[in-house]
Amino acid sequence: MNLKNFKIDLSNKNKDLIPQVLTVFLLVLVIIYFTINAQDNMGNRGISFGFGFLSQESSFDITFSLIDYDGSDSYARAFLVGLLNTILVSSIGIFFATLLGVTVGIGRLSQNYLIAKAAEWYVEIFRNIPLILQIFFWYFAALRALPLTVDSINFYDISFLNVKGWYVPRFIWTNFSIFFYSIIVAIITIVFFTKYARKQRDEFGKQLPTFYVSFGLIIGLPLLTFLFGGVRLSFEIPELEQLSTTVYVYKGGVSIIPELISLALALSMYTATFIAENVRAGILGVNKGQKEAAASIGLTKGQILKLVVMPQALRIIIPPTTNQYLNLTKNSSLAAAIAYPDIVLVFAGTALMQTGRAIEIISITMLTYLSLSLSISIFMNWYNKKIAIKEK
């Protein structure tokens, strides 16, 4: 080895590398220390650690569940009920927040003074009030405003709204699987047809009526199953029953509990304000020259929005909107305040209390939220990449 030329290169890379390695090393040490410390303390206080409790009987009931559940099921199943309820309210929230957000965002850019001002006021009011207060407002305002069961608001004798919830007819299907497959087939056909139409347009300059064909397929194919596939649909309509002098309840049908309605409402109203601002920023971010150029080559107004403005605006809209979807999902944990049985109320609340397994349950709950958020992130990143402008 030529010692003359050998020296430690402290100039650039290595100088940065040493502290980095040491930092990671220290971090690992700290984590190990805290883990051992926690184990020690738990041992000293006579608390055991383990996940065996998950298979024990939960022995508490839950108001609202998407799957069959009662107190004789395990804690693991109670966890699943909570998780599904979290996913349900987040999905509903994301759907309506996007719908409302896009509408309000476009509304803020409207030439119509009234619409633009209304949209602006909406955004300023709802994004500046803490979410938990909005949840309480919608919940208790709704509870106070809605009539008692016996005086329900009646929608054509099939659906009823009262303080205990919104009662809608239950769908009773015969041969549901045929109906379901017909929708799948319709979607697959639409995907292939769209690809074919694009090819036709790119290669031969022929415009096929993609929208009408898709619309026809998704409506028509399932309809055909009713005529020829033996698919039948009937409804179970909720009926009022008297339990005692003044206590009434609707039985049959599906009950949408007020906790779900107000939580979904509050989450969408709140998050929509942020999405609206993203949409506005996205549209404003597209250079005016783009629209003028598109108009000059003879595209219609709809085509300009769809083919020129939106693809460029979406690049700006998607990443911050992903953040809002993540926020909405995490904010749904405020459900516990108004008794909506989400994962925090059911699992990190009741189950934690009954078992006392704080460390295990909180870890599971944190991991669950992490996985939920990462899934949303991964999907949105995939979508973002898909719509990103591909430089050629």
Next chain:
Amino acid sequence: MKSIKTWILVVLASSLLVACGQGGGGSGSKKSKTLDNTKKAGFVKCGVSQGLPGFSNADESGNWTGIDVDVCRAVAAAVLGDADKVKYTPLSAKERFTALTSGEIDVLARNTTWTLSRDADIGLTFVGVNFYDGQGFMVRKNSGINSVNDFKDGISACTNTGTTTELNMRDFFNSKNIKYEPIAFEKADEVVQAYDAGRCDTYTTDKSGLAAQRTKLSAPDDHKVLPETISKEPLGPVVRQGDSVWEDIVRWSLNTMIEAEEYGVNSSNASGLKDSDNPAIKRLVGSEGELGAAFGLDNEWSLRIIEQVGNYGESYKKHIADTNILPNRGPNELWTKGGILYVPPAR
């Protein structure tokens, strides 16, 4: 240059973290670490409810009162000589046990039901019972429901999450084969509001809780508590497992209050009874025996409890009876007067 500075900072911060961890994470294996720490801190760390009239409730100026609060005050009087040297931590049902096992508080006096699994499973020890309660139901007077036998399929019931109430409710409705809709809120105030708005047909919790919460309804007189009691709810103070000296101090602070009532010793006559003819009374006021030494306390610890906090009867009258929550003592009467309050002799 900048990166080296950051690196030094990181190392310093990490070593600080490790040092903190070392200081905080002790075990309770010494004789009585909790007692030593309490004396050093100068106050008793006590966990209470977030506001339950009669048990633990804060007024506008932040003064806590109630029979649970009096247990904390008794411990402070015994250990520190001043019943006011208590730091109260309001806790939800969900937080209470973690706060205790993690050492954030040293006594939990928060209308907590003594059950086997809580006592044995999660590092806690119940030291006694300061209120014998039972779960009941509240309904609207005009509902036509006069007994739990009038409940039918489809009834909706509001309660608190993270309590034994949730489990008892299921046992009860299952045993009667009634399908019910359980609505469980995290905090009691929301339960009251939801029940008041008509979200649920009945509100179920401990009967003392029902009586206290009824006062918060918009029209308390329109509601009534059904006569049946569906469960045993012995409520009492809790300590961490593993510090038997501290456990004994809390247990005997409570017992002293009950024993004092039994022997007619109260806050106004206690100091005058030092020369009583009854040795049991003399032991209570510290003029006979060396009872405090067993815990590492002086001999006037029990006298201070009686003088500064009062006996159990005084505490009950002040917080539960005079506030009209439960004027009738029921089972919470001394065994000599037909109740079930019975404590081992202090000797």
